[in-house]
Amino acid sequence: MAVTRTFSIIKPDATRRNITGAVTKMLEEAGLRVVASKRIRMTREQAEGFYAVHKDRPFFGELVEFMMSEPVVVQVLEGEDAVKRNRDIMGATNPAEAAEGTIRKEHALSIGENTVHGSDSEENAKIEIDFFFSEDEIVG
Numbered sequence: 001m002a003v004t005r006t007f008s009i010i011k012p013d014a015t016r017r018n019i020t021g022a023v024t025k026m027l028e029e030a031g032l033r034v035v036a037s038k039r040i041r042m043t044r045e046q047a048e049g050f051y052a053v054h055k056d057r058p059f060f061g062e063l064v065e066f067m068m069s070e071p072v073v074v075q076v077l078e079g080e081d082a083v084k085r086n087r088d089i090m091g092a093t094n095p096a097e098a099a100e101g102t103i104r105k106e107h108a109l110s111i112g113e114n115t116v117h118g119s120d121s122e123e124n125a126k127i128e129i130d131f132f133f134s135e136d137e138i139v140g
């Protein structure tokens with residue numbers, strides 16, 4: 001299996017509760033390596049742009065406000081089959097449906113405040129990595 005990259009966000013509910021280390025530990029223990037990381041406060045433009053695919057969904061406004069409400073940690077993760085590996089350790093969007101041992105089962109507060117974002121395809125991973133990082137910020 002090829003080593004690939006994916007994009008992750010540790011969301012405001014996690015920075016607020018000071019559990020970014022606990023979340024990152026679960027990512028690392030799942031076989032993912034953090035090859036880029038920065039703590040930022042998302043602008044409205046970034047939050048709306050990043051989630052543009054959801055702009056017609058009823059939760060869009062709330063999602064944008066949430067993503068701007070506290071700092072986030074954006075990360076590039078590397079590992080074998082990184083997109084799937086990350087989706088597996090994240091767990092289902094709704095923590096009530098997330099499997100035991102996943103980040104969302106362990107830490108998420110609600111379907112909105114669900115602790116982590118992870119790219120859903122390699123194509124989107126590339127787009128999302130480029131949205132927040134330049135290549136020289138990624139150190140494998």
Ligand code: UDP
Pocket residue numbers: 059063092093111112113114116117118120
């Ligand atoms: N979301 C929400 N309400 C919903 C569905 C999604 O607030 O009913 C938020 C939630 O934070 C989720 C994000 O929108 O993580 C993106 O939704 P998506 O369906 O892409 O889920 P994900 O890929 O994050 O599991």
